Amino acid sequence: MNSKNSALILIGYQNDYFATDGILHDVIEESSRATGVLANTVELLTRVSSSEMLIVSTPIIFTPEYDELVEPVGILKMIKEVGAFNSGTKGSDTIPELTQFGSRILEVPGKRGLNAFSNTELDPLLKDRDIEYVVLAGVVTSICIDSTGRSAFELGYKVFVLSDCTSGRTVVEQDFFCDNIFPLYAEVLDHRQLLSRLGIVANGRSK
Secondary structure, eight states: OGGGEEEEEEOOBHHHSSTTTTHHHHHHHHHHHHTTTHHHHHHHHHHHSSSSSSSEEEOOOOOOTTOOOOSSOHHHHHHHHHHBBBTTHHHHSBBBHHHTGGGGSOOOOBBBBOOOTTTTTHHHHHHHTTEEEEEEEEEOOIIIHHHHHHHHHHOOOOOEEEEEEEEEHHHHHHHIIIEEEEGGGEEEOOOOHHHHHHHHHSOOOOO
């Protein structure tokens, strides 16, 4: 594993989750505060931004009438009912903590559900860049992170989930998935362990 054959996939770093006035902020508030997900993600991005690592954001955004969702159930039904991630709204925008990195983060549009590979060009992009290792960060642990991780595994990638850069709906859920679910198909580590694995030192450059 090295920075050139690895990709960091950022999922759900949008205002409706992370802004204090976000429509779904309460969903992740407890767990995200406990893991320090934002501070850890920013530290990670600061360190890897000068490396060769591919950094991808996969926001979920819907048209004003949610035409993409036909008889949705579960969390997608709730998203439609509360009006979250609506195109053109502040809630659908990427959080400022990520936009500060500008074009260093490549945005892959098209995500309309739980899996960042579905309805997007994520897999072709990774294959075009000869990516072997996929590292997941973001929200929600039990939903989009798990769904994307399983898909990445089935597509042949080696999967890593960052325990301190992901957030569930509760601390109990976060710990349960990191301890019992993710290890079934991925390696769980924190962002400092990832940096060590990549050989990235304090200034962000590889050894």
